[in-house]
Amino acid sequence: MIKRQIHPLRPFKIGDWWVDPEANKLADQDCEISLTPKAMTALLALVEAQGRSLGEEQLQEKIWSSSAQPDASVDQIISQLRKAFGDNGRPRRYIERDGSTYRIVAQMSQPDVDGLCPHSHAKGRRRGLCKWGISVGALALVFALGFGVFYPKSQAPSQIIVYPIQLVDASHHRDSAYLATSVTDAIRSRLATLGGARVVFSETAPWSRPDRGSAVSGSLQITGSSLRLILNITDLAGRDSQWSGLIEGEVRKLYSFHQDLSEALLSQLNVPNDEFSDRREPDPEAYDYYLQGRHYWSQRDVHSLQRALQNFSQAISLDGQFAPAYVALCDSYHFLSVYSDMPASTVSEKCAPLLDRAFALNPGMPQAYASRALQFSEQGRESEAEGFYKKALEMAPNYAPAYLWYGQLLRSQGRFIQSLAMYEQALELEPFSGGINRGKAYTLLRMGRLEQARDTYQRALALEPDYLYRPLDQLEFLPITVETATDYFNWSRMYPHVIGRQPNNKVTEAILWMALGDMKKAQELLIQVPPGMRTGANYLYARGLQYSINRDYDAALSVFQQRRSQQPGNRSYALPVAATLIKLGRNEDALEELDRYYPKLGANKTSIDSENRFPYLIACYLRHIIGQKSPQYLHDELKQSVSYKIVEAMDIPEWFVYENPAKLFEILRAQLMSGWLPDYNQFLWAPEQWPEWSSFTRDQQEEVTSLLRRNRQSVLRESGREDKLNASLDKRSVKETTALN
Template sequence: MPELTERRFYRFGRFRLDPNGRVLFRGDRAVRLPPKAADILLVLVQNAGSVVEKKDLLKHVWQDAFVEEGSLTRTISILRKALEDPSREQELITTIAKRGYRFAAPVMMVVLPFENLGSGEKHDYFSEGMTEEMITRLARLNPERLGVIARTSAMQYKSTDKSVRQIGGELGVSHLLEGSVRRSGNRVRIAVQLIQVSDESHLWAESYQRNLGDMLTLQFEVAKAVAKEIQIKLAPQERERLSSAGTVNPQAYEAYLKGRYLLNRRTLETLQKSVQYFKKSIEYDPHYAVGYAGLADSYLTHHDMGHLPPREATTKAKAAAGKALRMDETLAEAHTSLGHAYFHEFDWPAADRDFKRAIKLNPNYANAHFYYANYLIAVGQRNEAIAEARWAQTLDPVSLPAGTNLAAILCFAGHYTEAIEHSLRVLEMDSSFARAYEDLGRAYEQQRMYPQAIAAFEKAVEFSGRSSRDLASLAHAFAIAGKQREALELLEELRELSKKRYVSPYSFALVFVGLGNKSQALAWLEKAYKGLDGALPFIKVNPRLAPLHCDSRFQNLVRRMNFPVFAT
């Protein structure tokens, strides 16, 4: 059944349906539907996968009014046109002769981490890389009909002893793809099998042996076999891509997989090594587009974690993503990286364009929805931002960052109670995740629950290893709770820390806001603006900066950031 995100929207492909307002959206734009067409669509979607009899549709939608069957047929035709589902194709709405109509239930799948049958952990990068590559291939087959759980959530089930049904229930999937990889020199053996969650039946299994340079072709073969088994019609652009799969430079491919493996570890040391491996992959093959895309991801992750000055990180990321797209314009990952960089440069139209392009190319790419949600909340599109953040979490349901990002956006949107609930839910999954404590503390602050906020920020400081970001949040909470001495002690710690490594100017601004020193706060925000500080895009919606809103210097800064204006 199409995903209903906490009773707010039904999702299917590029569309989402608001069941309360009977409004259909394609992307972020409303699709005009006559009221009866919207009513019929809701009934069909609520009964996805089952035949809805004509008489039941007529009774439910037209109730006691006398209506001929032709009215229903015409309304179905209007719906198909709106959904871009021609009657001859019937991918979404199928006519069941002499009975009624059936709305196709999209398939949701997870690719479980491939088991490494090679020589110990030294080949983990290869098995994890193959898992991530298969997720990417399957996600692009036909996003209208097939949803694929993102890597972050899939990797939580590495070496799991949970049953197929347990995993299916936790992730909300109908199918699992699992497999194993054995690497011996330049030869690779892969065994894969497709399992249906409902009855744990094995639908298909196959083994492949290939040279390392033929991995791209192998992945496409598996993707086509899966599509055939679950009766997914390939999207035209993906059919062309699958038919033209060629070889890849083995050394470039291996360096790329090592880069991805290290990037996903998210420490300063592994991030630095990931940059080296991505650079090595494009040295082996200067036309290897995904190598450049990986390099862009690494620079932006450095930025997000505060390891590189923002301007340096975004400049390098834009250059790498731009090269990737000149070689392959269809890489959703590179468009997402480019949109992310533009976002931090306050180039709102360019960010919007690249995020939308990424989502159009691969609606299953969770990171595109994740970062587009950040863009939408920053520019004041609150409902749309929450919807995107929820969809990112649907695609990546046990991802800690996806969960905390939703909590942060709910906080920016003023939904503090719900933000607290989501943060606590993330902490149930991992009680040592610093970002969740930070989001929890921010929401508690806005509820004037200062002791709870301070306790949450103290946990964030502990589990982040006293990161400057969390020290600043704790200092702000102390200050607004009237604990000036504690706030000033942390401010001094931040000053000492800034002599050793990069500390965001926003961190200092936040502390001075809490202390009531508007002049110092605004001076640091000005530095943040000049340095492209990562926190600055959220300046309009960040409730902790509310004491500055009436100051002409703050208003001038906001004007210089050229936020888009939307019709109300």
């Protein structure tokens, strides 16, 4: 119930949450959640409607201007809001959907308290952070030194970790946003080449970090055309001020202002004031356009990246000798291929002459080496790419994009350990990067570390929920449900050509069609994978899965063994082999397969964790059915480790331990009622192939089949693909439909 009009620019309360529209935040007594600007815009539109329903078109017009291309669906934005509010149950407590309309159903209020900070309801340090964010604003860098103390000026630090906070301008100058970003960017560019020290950039306040090292904080004031930047270095352990300085400049002379800032900072760190880029002063207007472009580039959405392209192009037209603008323009194209549907071939075509020009103007730019390496990687010139990545990191050991892109190359080569190391180093530099977290998640996924991959991917979603490929990526990381499948098909209708860009995209969709019971459609997609790409691990998994669902276990075993032989060090590849051997009745061989890749279960206790729980569970099951006894401690520990998890996500087959068909049916029925579909990223078998299927009653089997068919039809109906549904699904049982090949 809504009692009175809510002012959309002042903090207000909705349900149990405080909403701060200006800060794009939600807060309750225990935590604080950041919303994307689009999610906050959608929420405010619903709030202003005062309980009335708004249609998708109305919300789309509010969220995206008429000239902007939507980079997500309205339903995705609403889903983000529901997840933020914890509104996952039925009936909805915050946002209700009726057909294609949405409305607020939670009670809202807006106390008449001037200057109320909604974050102040959060406990502990969060309350202090809220007040700090309003009163200090500006710049904050943390220097966490090797021994936890601030080094004397006579001694250079061996390790520096830097945490910048976005500048806040109290004067509300019309250009404060990009001018504020430009100061952080100038520091980032200069310190990227700082050898012998780690330079980390974070979006959190330094006070939320361990009380070690030093902090540099300050505030930028803009009066007319004058700039005043006050810097303060404070010891985090004692909160004692160690150094303060004033740097003044003019808006018309930003390059000189940034040089003065960098020199003062490096002087206090007592590190050499040098860099690989030249010291040529660019045209002032060109530099201004360049800084605006960097500001938009850092926002990582399609519209901002397109504006960045315009600004960098304008900078080049005004000063054709300014090498950084050429590299920045190329990098904008690279990121557009991630956040939009721009094909990699277009990026390579655009970047080649830009990088040629950048190297001709300044052959010592590490950013140019990293961008060239990415171009080589996309062209299949992997050896050359690796050489350029190493050169870039040698020149700029604190340049996060080089680690990110190098990690992608290493993963594509199956060098997962090295890839993971690159992502870990990138995250040390930029821990709040959605792209880096996604890259790490994919490497963990390819290593078979599914739970860690999911956790990392969820973190990436929290940081960057609106990126273009989310509906495709979440099919690999999250359980396949009616919601995730529908999101994918709606997205693929908007971007049909994206699916064909990478062969692995077709493999992902093929596995989805298997979950929907249409093996014929899955086969059509797998046939479209180029012959030269049919030896990849993902393709072989999908092919083996296809054979397994169709009960051709001998063929499935051959494919899974081929896949495992390609990467014998990846023990997760042994699991499909063992599972298929079980289906063939070769239980001793299956147990031997597991023992070969996982430590044998002997007298010494084996630690159970999220990554080895599944194989040890299967081993317990195998020993049980072949008459061997597993250590009692392991049997008990496995029971305890899976009992809390199975009800939530069915990622561990509890029936292996409990051998309780009735409990399995209850769990399966509850999952189906909530939209579950067979998740073949984890399971090789359809429900009717499960070990306990024959223990279900006929009525239970028919109910499972009926609910599964309902979920599959729901996906196709809600995504407008009902005509694709194989007519036989209405006439045959799920068991019969899996006979298609």
